[in-house]
Amino acid sequence: MPIKRVRAPQIDFSVLRGELGLPGEFPASAAAEAEESVRQTALPPADRTDVPFVTIDPATSRDLDQALHLSRRDGGGYRVRYAIADVAAYVRPGGALAAETWVRGQTIYLPDGRIPLHPAVLSEDAVSLFPDVDRAAVVWTIDLDADGETTGVSLERARIRSRAKLSYVTVQDEVDSGTAGEPYALLPELGALLARRAADRGAVNLPLPDQEVERHGDGWRLVLRAPLPVEEHNAQISLLTGMAAAAMMIEGGIGLLRTMPPPRPDAVEKLRAAAASLGIPWPDGASVGAVVAAVDPATPRGAAFLDQSADLLRGAAYTQFEGTLPAETGHGGVGAPYAHVTAPLRRLADRFATEVCLALQAGVAVPEWVREALPQLPKTMADTDRLAGAATRGAIDLTEAVLLHGRVGERFAAGVVDRDEPGRNRAAGGTVALDEPAVRARCLGELPLGERVEVTLTVADPAARKVQFEL
Incomplete structure (x- = not known):
C-alpha cells in the first residue's frame, strides 16, 4: 500500500x-x-x-x-x-x-x-x-x-x-x-x-x-x-x-x-457473515488466521473485513x-x-x-x-x-482535527470500514477511512460496509479533538 x-x-x-x-x-x-x-x-x-x-x-x-x-x-x-x-x-x-x-x-x-x-x-x-x-x-x-x-x-x-x-x-x-x-x-x-x-x-x-x-x-x-x-x-x-x-x-x-x-464462536460466526457480505473467500476448513492472512488491506472490502476481524x-x-x-x-x-x-x-x-x-x-x-x-x-x-x-x-x-479544521462542508471520498450494530436511541453510523488525508473517523448515515462512498465533513474541532462526517 x-x-x-x-x-x-x-x-x-x-x-x-x-x-x-x-x-x-x-x-x-x-x-x-x-x-x-x-x-x-x-x-x-x-x-x-x-x-x-x-x-x-x-x-x-x-x-x-x-x-x-x-x-x-x-x-x-x-x-x-x-x-x-x-x-x-x-x-x-x-x-x-x-x-x-x-x-x-x-x-x-x-x-x-x-x-x-x-x-x-x-x-x-x-x-x-x-x-x-x-x-x-x-x-x-x-x-x-x-x-x-x-x-x-x-x-x-x-x-x-x-x-x-x-x-x-x-x-x-x-x-x-x-x-x-x-x-x-x-x-x-x-x-x-x-x-x-x-x-x-x-x-x-x-x-x-x-x-x-x-x-x-x-x-x-x-x-x-x-x-x-x-x-x-x-x-x-x-x-x-x-x-x-x-x-x-x-x-x-x-x-x-x-x-x-x-x-469466541459467536465472533467467528459474525466474521463469517461479514466475509460473505463483503465477498471475502472463506474456504471450507480454513482457519480464521488463514482467511485473514489472505486478505488485501489495500482494498475497501479487505480493509473493512480486517476492521471487523479486530473483534476477535x-x-x-x-x-x-x-x-x-x-x-x-x-x-x-x-x-x-x-x-x-x-x-x-x-x-x-x-x-x-x-x-x-x-x-x-x-x-x-x-x-x-x-x-x-x-x-x-x-x-x-x-x-x-x-x-x-x-x-x-x-x-x-x-x-x-487540526488537519481538517476550516474544511467543514467539503466532500471526501472514503471507504466504509465499520458499521454500528442496530440499537435504539442511536443514530445510524459507523467508521469511514478517507483516501486523502489519511483520516479514520465517525460518519452518520446508513453506511454500506466495505463500499466506496462520498461523505461530507460536518465537524472538525481541535479543542474537542473531534472529527465527524455524514453520508
Missing part, C-alpha cells in the same frame, strides 16, 4: 502530556543511580562477541532492545540467536530507578518525543545494542528443524557486539535485490515459515496499516504506513522467542504470561502464576502460550519475565525481588497500556 502523506500545520501536543499526567524528567535520585550503574556494572564473563549480530529497527530508533543472527544447522533446520538488552543488570532492585520504572511502566510515544521507561544514559547509550561496542545481553539460542518446529532452547547472560544498525527499509531493499547480509539473509525464508505455522495453529495476525503522525519541516503530517514484509518476518522471531519463554515458564511452574482468550482479539492481559497454572495460558492472537521478554528497554514486564527464564534455565530459585514483583505486574501493565493507547489515539485525533 502506498504511503499517503498530508502536511499539517504546527500542533502543540503538550496538552496531551498534561491531560494524561505523563511523567517528565526523571527524579534526580533515579537519574544519578542510572549514571552510577553505567560506571559500576561489569559486562558478563561469557563472551559471544564472535557472533555477528545485527539490529533491525525503524531508522530513527536509539533504544535497541534486540539483535539477531540466523543460520542454518548442519543436517537441516535453523538456529536463531536473539540477543536482548540486559536491562536488569543496570537497574538495582529496590532502588530509586527501579521505583521510577514502576511509575512509568513502559515507553510512551508522542509525535514530539518519547516518555522513556529508562533514562537516556541507559536506553539510548550504555544498554542499547549499538554496533561496534560490547554490550551486556541475554542471548536466546533457539534451534528449529526444517519444518520450523522448535527442538531446543537455551539462554544465557553474555557480552555481545552488534555489527550493524539496520533499518527495515534498508533490509527490505537488500532482500529485494538479493544482497542481504549473512546474519539476516534467512529472515524472509524463516519468517514466512513461522508465519505459515502460526496460521496453521490458529494465530490471527491483522496486517492493518498504521496511522501515524510524523514531523515534516516545521509542521506535521498524517501518514498511513503498511508494514514491510521484513517487519512481519522480524516480528515472527520475537514471537518465537516469546513462545519459548512461555513454554519454559509453564514447565517451571512460575512466570508472567501475555494471555488472550481464543476468538479482545481481552489481552498479563497473567501471573506460581505453582498452579492459570485457567488461561494461551494467547488467541498468537495461537499458543506467549510471554513478553524481547523489549525490556521499553516495557517493564519483560525485565522480570526474563529473570524468571534465566533462573529456570540455570536450575536455581527465581530471585525474591522478581517473585515479589510478579503479582503486581498485571495491573501495572494494564494501567500503562491504557495510558499509552490514550496518548497514541489522542495525538492522532488532534492531528486529524
Whole structure:
C-alpha cells in the first residue's frame, strides 16, 4: 500500500502530556543511580562477541532492545540467536530507578518525543545494542528443524557486539535485490515459515496499516504506513522467542504470561457473515488466521473485513502464576502460550519475565525481588497500556482535527470500514477511512460496509479533538 502523506500545520501536543499526567524528567535520585550503574556494572564473563549480530529497527530508533543472527544447522533446520538488552543488570532492585520504572511502566510515544521507561544514559547509550561496542545481553539460542518446529532452547547472560544498525527499509531493499547480509539473509525464508505455522495453529495476525503522525519541516503530517514484509518476518522471531519463554515458564511452574482468550464462536460466526457480505473467500476448513492472512488491506472490502476481524482479539492481559497454572495460558492472537521478554528497554514486564527464564534455565530459585514483583505486574501493565493507547489515539485525533479544521462542508471520498450494530436511541453510523488525508473517523448515515462512498465533513474541532462526517 502506498504511503499517503498530508502536511499539517504546527500542533502543540503538550496538552496531551498534561491531560494524561505523563511523567517528565526523571527524579534526580533515579537519574544519578542510572549514571552510577553505567560506571559500576561489569559486562558478563561469557563472551559471544564472535557472533555477528545485527539490529533491525525503524531508522530513527536509539533504544535497541534486540539483535539477531540466523543460520542454518548442519543436517537441516535453523538456529536463531536473539540477543536482548540486559536491562536488569543496570537497574538495582529496590532502588530509586527501579521505583521510577514502576511509575512509568513502559515507553510512551508522542509525535514530539518519547516518555522513556529508562533514562537516556541507559536506553539510548550504555544498554542499547549499538554496533561496534560490547554490550551486556541475554542471548536466546533457539534451534528449529526444517519444518520450523522448535527442538531446543537455551539462554544465557553474555557480552555481545552488534555489527550493524539496520533499518527495515534498508533490509527490505537488500532482500529485494538479493544482497542481504549473512546474519539476516534467512529472515524472509524463516519468517514466512513461522508465519505459515502460526496460521496453521490458529494465530490471527491483522496486517492493518498504521496511522501515524510524523514531523515534516516545521509542521506535521498524517501518514498511513503498511508494514514491510521484513517487519512481519522480524516480528515472527520475537514471537518465537516469546513462545519459548512461555513454554519454559509453564514447565517451571512460575512466570508472567501475555494471555488472550481464543476468538469466541459467536465472533467467528459474525466474521463469517461479514466475509460473505463483503465477498471475502472463506474456504471450507480454513482457519480464521488463514482467511485473514489472505486478505488485501489495500482494498475497501479487505480493509473493512480486517476492521471487523479486530473483534476477535479482545481481552489481552498479563497473567501471573506460581505453582498452579492459570485457567488461561494461551494467547488467541498468537495461537499458543506467549510471554513478553524481547523489549525490556521499553516495557517493564519483560525485565522480570526474563529473570524468571534465566533462573529456570540455570536450575536455581527465581530471585525474591522478581517473585515479589510478579503479582503486581498485571495491573501495572494494564494501567500503562491504557495510558499509552490514550496518548497514541489522542495525538492522532488532534492531528486529524487540526488537519481538517476550516474544511467543514467539503466532500471526501472514503471507504466504509465499520458499521454500528442496530440499537435504539442511536443514530445510524459507523467508521469511514478517507483516501486523502489519511483520516479514520465517525460518519452518520446508513453506511454500506466495505463500499466506496462520498461523505461530507460536518465537524472538525481541535479543542474537542473531534472529527465527524455524514453520508
